[in-house]
Structures are given as C-alpha cells and as structure tokens.
Amino acid sequence: HLLDLGLHPESVFINRGNHEDRILNMDSRCGGFYEEVLSKYGLDDDIGPLVYEKFLRIFALLPVASIIDSRIFVVHGGLSRGVGFLKLLGMCHERGPELPSSGAGATPKEIALVDAMWSDPQETHGVSQNSRGHNLIQFGPDITERFLEDTALSLVVRSHQPPPNNEGFYEHHGGKLLTIFSASNYCRKLGNQGAVLVIRSGGACQVYRHFAPGFDTLKQMSIVASEDPLRPIPMKERQADQMTRQSEAASVESRAQEEQASVLRSQRTEQLEKEVLNRAARLIVEHKQDLFSFWEECDSDP
Numbered sequence: 001h002l003l004d005l006g007l008h009p010e011s012v013f014i015n016r017g018n019h020e021d022r023i024l025n026m027d028s029r030c031g032g033f034y035e036e037v038l039s040k041y042g043l044d045d046d047i048g049p050l051v052y053e054k055f056l057r058i059f060a061l062l063p064v065a066s067i068i069d070s071r072i073f074v075v076h077g078g079l080s081r082g083v084g085f086l087k088l089l090g091m092c093h094e095r096g097p098e099l100p101s102s103g104a105g106a107t108p109k110e111i112a113l114v115d116a117m118w119s120d121p122q123e124t125h126g127v128s129q130n131s132r133g134h135n136l137i138q139f140g141p142d143i144t145e146r147f148l149e150d151t152a153l154s155l156v157v158r159s160h161q162p163p164p165n166n167e168g169f170y171e172h173h174g175g176k177l178l179t180i181f182s183a184s185n186y187c188r189k190l191g192n193q194g195a196v197l198v199i200r201s202g203g204a205c206q207v208y209r210h211f212a213p214g215f216d217t218l219k220q221m222s223i224v225a226s227e228d229p230l231r232p233i234p235m236k237e238r239q240a241d242q243m244t245r246q247s248e249a250a251s252v253e254s255r256a257q258e259e260q261a262s263v264l265r266s267q268r269t270e271q272l273e274k275e276v277l278n279r280a281a282r283l284i285v286e287h288k289q290d291l292f293s294f295w296e297e298c299d300s301d302p
Contacts, residue, residue, distance in 0.1 A: 013063070015066055017160070020062060071155065075116050078160070078177075079115065081127045081143075082111060088111075089116060092113050115139075120160060140173075145173070159182070162186050169207045196208050211256050
C-alpha cells in the first residue's frame with residue numbers, strides 16, 4: 001500500500017494507526033514488523049535496521065485522519081476526551097516515529113493524537129478507562145454526537161478492533177459511527193470476516209464483506225507478467241488468460257470458504273469444551289457436600 005501511495009499520490013490515501021510506531025513494531029508480541037524487516041534484509045552493513053528506519057520516517061509522515069466529501073471523518077482509533085479535536089490534530093505538524101504518551105505532562109495535542117490512534121467506542125455515555133492500557137480511553141455516543149455537531153460532519157468511520165459480531169463492520173452510536181475492519185480471520189485464529197466501505201459519489205455507503213484466503217493458498221496462484229508489456233495481446237490469448245484467472249479466483253474463493261469453515265468449527269469445538277468444563281465445575285460446587293459424603297463412605301469401606 002505504501003508503494004501505491006508513492007505511485008498514485010492523488011488517488012491513494014493512508015492514515016496512520018497505532019501500529020505505525022517505533023516501539024510497538026519492535027515488540028514481537030504486537031506483529032513483529034521489526035523482526036520481519038531484519039529477517040528479509042539482514043544485518044549485513046546494517047541494511048535491515050536502515051530499511052526499518054526508512055519505514056519509520058514514512059510512518060511519521062502519514063496523516064492521522066481524513067475527511068471525505070466534507071462529511072465523513074475517517075480515523076484509525078476514534079474520538080478524543082477533550083474539546084477541539086480537529087483543531088488539535090491540525091496542530092500535530094511535527095510527528096515523530098514514536099507516538100507520544102497521554103499521561104501526566106502530555107499536551108492537549110499529544111492527548112488528541114494518542115486518542116486518534118488508540119481510543120474505542122462504548123455504548124455508555126462519557127469517557128472511561130480503556131482496557132488496552134493506562135491513560136487510554138473509550139468514548140460514548142454523547143462524545144460522537146458532540147463531535148459531529150461541532151464539525152458539521154455526519155459520520156465517523158474507524159477501524160482498530162474486530163467488530164463484536166465478527167462480520168467486518170459494526171454500527172455504533174445510533175449509526176453515527178462505523179467500525180470497518182478489513183483484516184479477515186484476524187491473527188489467523190479469530191474467524192471473522194473482513195469488510196470494506198465503498199462511498200458513492202452521490203453519498204450512498206455500501207459495505208462489502210470478504211474472507212481472504214491464507215498466505216499458503218495465495219502463494220500457489222500463478223501470476224505471470226508479460227514478457228513485453230507493449231506487445232498487442234491477441235483476443236484469443238486475452239480470453240484464455242481471463243478464463244485462467246477466473247478459474248484461479250474461483251479456486252481461491254472456495255479454499256477461503258473452507259478455511260473459514262475450519263476456523264469456525266474449531267471455535268465451536270473450543271466453546272463446547274469450555275461449556276462442558278464450566279458445567280462440570282458448577283455441578284461439583286453445587287453437590288460438593290454429597291460428593292464429600294460419598295468419598296468418605298468409600299474411604300471407610302474395607
């Protein structure tokens with residue numbers, strides 16, 4: 001996507017998220033991007049660390065939010081605990097590769113930046129502590145309502161977390177805030193669908209859901225570049241190529257459906273095991289006196 005941004009700067013826009021951060025990417029528990037860069041580019045002549053630093057410079061330059069058609073606010077995390085959110089974000093000109101802290105001593109614009117990257121919606125009014133970490137927040141429908149009124153916008157679109165319904169998108173706050181989560185089968189174990197939001201020129205919004213195949217499936221696809229991109233391609237060759245691609249696409253879609261079904265079966269089995277164990281534990285607690293008496297009788301028998 002960063003390559004697309006460089007090739008089509010007038011058409012591709014990428015917002016910064018909480019993972020575009022030096023410290024987070026160096027934590028192997030949070031994706032392991034730093035380790036992946038080192039494994040691909042190596043440590044010889046510090047090439048790997050140098051490439052990683054180049055990525056960080058790009059991350060620092062990414063915008064933190066976007067406004068579409070003067071009515072839709074798009075941000076990675078969510079809204080802020082303070083007032084003047086848009087104005088404060090507009091003041092964040094000098095952003096570094098590390099996201100600032102929102103703790104004691106943080107400036108209002110630093111708090112706004114952290115909230116834009118890390119906050120999540122809640123269905124109760126006001127602001128509360130977020131379980132993600134200290135000084136991170138959740139915001140209620142009143143915060144969304146106030147933000148839209150103050151900015152004359154009509155909708156907030158964010159991502160940051162798999163929706164609770166596992167369908168790739170979820171409406172919050174009376175439909176005034178949408179979570180759109182594009183990564184299907186998150187971390188290769190959640191079994192969720194991904195989704196994208198398409199905004200038409202007339203203002204209509206439409207959500208498309210998907211379940212992408214795993215990398216093991218994708219690497220089996222044959223992608224062959226033309227030897228001479230300027231050579232005219234005969235109609236029969238184009239048709240044959242189209243049929244091949246359609247066949248591969250159908251095969252990939254079928255495998256993706258099988259992968260999704262497998263993940264869902266695994267989740268159901270795991271859930272059933274938990275329910276059985278919980279039920280057994282409850283029965284033991286409810287009948288512990290009877291069980292004690294039974295075992296005492298067993299111990300007393302010759």
